[in-house]
Amino acid sequence: MAMNLNLTTTINFDHIADRKLRSDVIALCLKTGKPVLKLSTKDYVDNGLEHYVKEYGSAGLVNIAVFNILQHTITGWPGGKPNADDSTRPERALPYPKRVIVFSPHPDDDVISMGGTIRRLKQQGHDVHVAYETSGNIAVADEEVRLYMHFLRAFNEKFANGSDDIIKHYSDEVLGFIKRKQEGDLDNRDVLTVKGLIRRGEARNACGYNGIKKDHIHFLDLPFYESGKIEKLPMTERDVHIIQELLQQIKPHQIYVAADLADPHGTHRVCTDAVLAAIDEEKQAGAEWLHDCRVWMYRGAWSEWEIENIEMCVPMSPEELREKRNAILRHQSQMESAPFLGNDERLFWQRAEDRNRATAKLYDDLGLACYEAMEAFVEYKF
Secondary structure (H helix, E strand, O other): OOOOOOOOOOOOHHHOOOHHHHHHHHHHHHHHOOOHHHOOHHHHHHOOOHHHHHHHOOHHHHHHHHHHHHHOOEOOOOOOOOOOOOOOOOOOOOOOOOEEEEEEOOOOHHHHHHHHHHHHHHHOOOEEEEEEOOOOHHHOOHHHHHHHHHHHHHHHHHHHOOOOHHHHHHHHHHHHHHHHOOOOOOOOHHHHHHHHHHHHHHHHHHHHHOOOOHHHEEEOOOHHHOOOOOOOOOOOHHHHHHHHHHHHHHOOOEEEEEOOOOOOOOHHHHHHHHHHHHHHHHHHOOOHHHHHOEEEEEOOOOOOOOHHHOOEEEEEOHHHHHHHHHHHHOOHHHOOOOOOOOOOOOOHHHHHHHHHHHHHHHHHHOOOOOOOEEEEEEEEOO
8 A cells, every 4th residue: 555645734623622612712811801701791792702602501601611621621640640530631541551652853842842741741650752753963053063072082082092093083074074164065974973963962861851761762863854954855655664663663552743833944744744644554554552542742842732722731830840941951952052043032941931831821811720831732633
């Protein structure tokens, strides 16, 4: 059977109960500056929404219906709460513990987008894997390479009296290339390899901080990314098969994938399409593990889900938000010197915190519980 490699990441929100009602009532709250439970009949009538009052019998009943929908999206148990009634929870209680794969397009999107949820899943006993789909090597500045190469040379001198010819050769080659490099020149394969290793080390450091085991960290290095330039290669069956093999190995109960289509270079879209294509291949092959698996989509540094579409929202305390920041800061090459911060002058940890706090404030403004920050997800139906 031919593989479908032309998937586009479009989300079908038709499965969300009363989505139109939810959207209209939230918009009314934002317009009037009122929480859900304080909307009056006059508010509905004045804004052309009196049909909801007629359908439900009163404004109060409309308010309660929407309030309950929003309330049921909030959970401190993203992997499901064992031995609990899960009829109104976003995730099922069983099986417990769950095998989880978090797919991260670059080696930091996991902690930027859902670092609080990853820590919560680990703390609640789930078997969490993180799969980094690309090397992220073009997003490392030359000065980072110089730092590591000078360290290697000093290490060689200190502990081997400069006798390691491999370190001498490659450090000279890499540093020499960077010294000769002109603006606009592409990195050679050796420099790209070093940059990829830098990002691997940072990812391992962040995963270690979050309690992820070393053998649960997967570097997929999808081939489409390895063009050495911003413009990537087309996605092929090879990319999809790499992901499919990991899925077959782990047989997850939960999959988290990026759906941040505002990513300016399109890598997130291609990575997500590759995951969905792999899932589609497994579905066509009749994989049994898919019957007990759910796919949750997160967004990252560029945008957040609209609140009317959110199906699971994981709250964070001030301490948990600080722990998320600490994991993001493990990716040192992506701080001030990162090449692709874009027009937004905020660093990635600042964007993440602002976004998570904004989500929490919106829930608070609508009359729900007031948290420090929240991470949001939408379920993908396959």
